[in-house]
Amino acid sequence: MMIFLCFLLCSAGLAMQALCEPKMLRFAKLQQSNPSSIFRIGRYACLLLALFMSFWFQPVTAIFLWAGAFSLSVLAVSLGWAVLARYREVSR
């Protein structure tokens, strides 16, 4: 359960990071504008919240849990973003 929650929070944080990155926006052919402050703060807040929760609920395995969830989230967000970019390219 904790792993899943950590994974969700990291994924949310990384998705917000992608929305703040011009290179990622260009790749998915999304409109480039100044990212909202919610995204700019949220990308760090989600990752820190995941880390805090890991330490709070499972202190022994917290580092492993957070690092593993972060790695898998990067993979999930990259794959999701690639699918989104492909979809937008095909639907044009």
Add this chain to the structure above:
Amino acid sequence: MQDNLRTRMGWLHAWIGFAAGLLLFCVFATGSLAVFDTELTRWLQPEVPPQAAPFSAQVLDRTLPTVRDLLQQGEKPFITLPSMRDPFMRVQHHDGYEFLNVPFNPQTGEQIAARKTAGGTFFYDLHYTMRTGLYGETIIAVAGLALLVTLGSGIIIHLKGLIPDLLLLRPFAARLRAWLDVHVVAGVPFLPFAIMMAYTGTFIRARTIFPPVSYIASFETLFTPSSHSDVSAEEEKPSVSPLPSLPPLLSQAEQTLGDKQVGQILFLTDSMLFTRTDMSGPLLTREHVDFSPVDGHFLRHVLLPTPVTHTQQLMEGIHYARWTGSGLRWMYFLSGVMGAVMFASGSVIFLMKRRKQSGGRIMFRLAEGLAIGSIPGFLLATLAFLWANRLLPVSLASRPLAEVHSFFVVWGVSAIAGLLLCFYGRSRQGWKIELSVLGALSVFLTPLDLLTRSGVSILHAPTVFAATDLCALVLGLVSLQVARRL
């Protein structure tokens, strides 16, 4: 200056990475499988049902005839008690490579008639010795050092685009671009895992790189005839007295180690060791309470509490991950798989970058042939091992060895086929054929499992069988897609 450093690190990253990468691909792949060695053994013995009744300590004595037989054969048998990962009681012994086991019903103590198999521990042995003993261990430890060098140089190369490129995966871009993205996405986020495994793995096997005796002395002993061979086999066999009842001893051991903290009972000729389970915590202490095998009286309680042994135990605990729950073990597995993907994609990039300039050279063809043999060839051999387990007759003599031979024959054949096709300038066909066969074997593993397992139900609860079949299916689909895109 910085560009100069990056260029130099690029050279180091490419050459060390490719040279050690083909071996490290196998190490990461077998390591990922070894995380679930107990579960794989259960898949490889389909006669043993997925669930079992709760354990009753009173039935432990029913395993003693099997233990005695093994002791009389000069083996060192041990009983593994039921755990979260395996609800069955098993009598095991090490045959020099794998742990062979006989399963028992944990409530009635009846022996389950299961096929003999090399089991999941085959991959564990392959992971750290490549089945060549101490010399294999040394080579793997050196490869671990090469991994640290490759990771360090890789970080320097990718430092500039570490954050902007972290999430960038363009599978439909030009081939080289797509493979580079796969390499970065499989490598960068999993760096903490890769560094941790490289460091702890090399630390655990440090004695092979820094042996307590000189290299020359160990080289000389290689050619010195062993005096051990003079002793006849008859003289080596010990006489085994009847063993004492185990339940009271288990209860006594639990008073020292804690309730349900005994994981194994090891039988030696002069003592019986009730050992702490590996699942008790991150420190792999192997603390044990010893009893006499003659009358069962208490001998000693052994625990090594020094800081040096604690460091060793922690390194082993982190590397083996036997104390973790299934969630964290899946993370280890997926991270290991991504490590293998990192090395596979790195090798492909290395070859792609040099194909135009050196594609006709013999050394290039040799390198590509080895890459075909090591990447799809190794995975083909792994699938062949699983197929052989289900297709070889159950009554076959030396069945575990036959499974192992199937693995190595298929690996050898795919490596030779890859090399021949590369030397005849048909490397693309080599990749395509091996990936397609791999895809077919993986996709059809589920039907094979359903056809060769009794009491099978498609709508069963998630079990080791379903998880193994699903992983093979995913591997098959990915292989077919890569073969299609080549």
